[in-house]
Amino acid sequence: MSRISVRGFAVASATAVTAVGAVTGVASGNTASSSDDAEATAAGATLLADIPAGAQAQVQTASLTQQADSQAIAADATAKKDAEESARKQAAKDAVAKQKAAEKAEQEAKERKEALKAASRSATRDASSFPTQSSYSVAEIQAMARQIVPADQFQCFSTIVDHESSWNYRADNPTSDAYGLMQALPGSKMSSAGADWATNPATQIKWGLGYMNDRYGSPCGAWDFWQSNNYY
Known part of the structure; x- marks a missing residue:
């Protein structure tokens, strides 16, 4: 009323x-x-x-219209709030889904990389498959290395050997016990790759590749470290 x-x-x-x-x-x-x-x-x-009767009716109608407008405004506000809440929840779900997708893609990329490394390593020759010789030329040693070290890592491996021994498998550092292609310190630690470590460059290459993989992840990882520290 x-x-x-x-x-x-x-x-x-x-x-x-x-x-x-x-x-x-x-x-x-x-x-x-x-x-x-x-x-x-x-x-x-x-x-x-x-107050004419018609005017009273108009006032009552206007009051009802105002009430309806207020209810409509309240309904719109509620609907807007619900829509915003729904949008926030959907955005949160989308963010979680994107994060999971990114993590999955990263894991798959890592697995592919590991698979490629494994395939590359399996395609290389083992040090024991090379015939033993009384001596080896630099070209022969490098040829061995190419068959033992994965192709995508050979350049890094070769650069380190260049700096350490210039591909001299009998290189003996007079001021320390460092020895061989990799200048292992002491040289006797290469015995883990074979008893003939002092005379067989293939054994030294095998040891050096394992050392670089274990400590730096790869020969290229070892070369990155070498460039900053002048040793590996």
């Missing part, structure tokens, strides 16, 4: 009460009171007449 309609109801009620009072006054013989009440009744009737 609108403010105007409530006012009209209140006026009508007051008018009715006044009218009853007037009648009571007449019945009790109170002429002055009856006269005053009659004037109040007339005034009340005038107030009611000030």
Whole structure:
């Protein structure tokens, strides 16, 4: 009920009460009171007449429209909030999915790399497959190395040997116990690759490749370290 309609109801009620009072006054013989009440009744009737019935209906309709608009605004706000919450949840799910996909791709790339390394190593010859000789030329030693060291690592391996011994498998450092192609320190540690470590370059190459793989991941990893420290 609108403010105007409530006012009209209140006026009508007051008018009715006044009218009853007037009648009571007449019945009790109170002429002055009856006269005053009659004037109040007339005034009340005038107030009611000030608000046409059509205008009251329009006010009530406007009030209902305003209520409907308020409800629609509230509904829109709720829907917007729900949509934002849904979007946040979906964004979180998407982020988790992307992270998992990235981790999976990284793992697969790592597995492919390891598989390639394994395939490359399996394709190389073992040191024991080379016939033993009394002596070896640099060209022969390098040919051995090419067959033992993976192709994608040979250049790094070769560069280290160049710096350490210039491909002299009998190189003996006079100031230390470093020995051989790789200048293993002491040279006797190469016995883990074969008892003939002092005279067989294939055994030295096998040991050197294993050392570089174990400590630096690969000959190229060893060469990266060598460039910064002048040793490996």
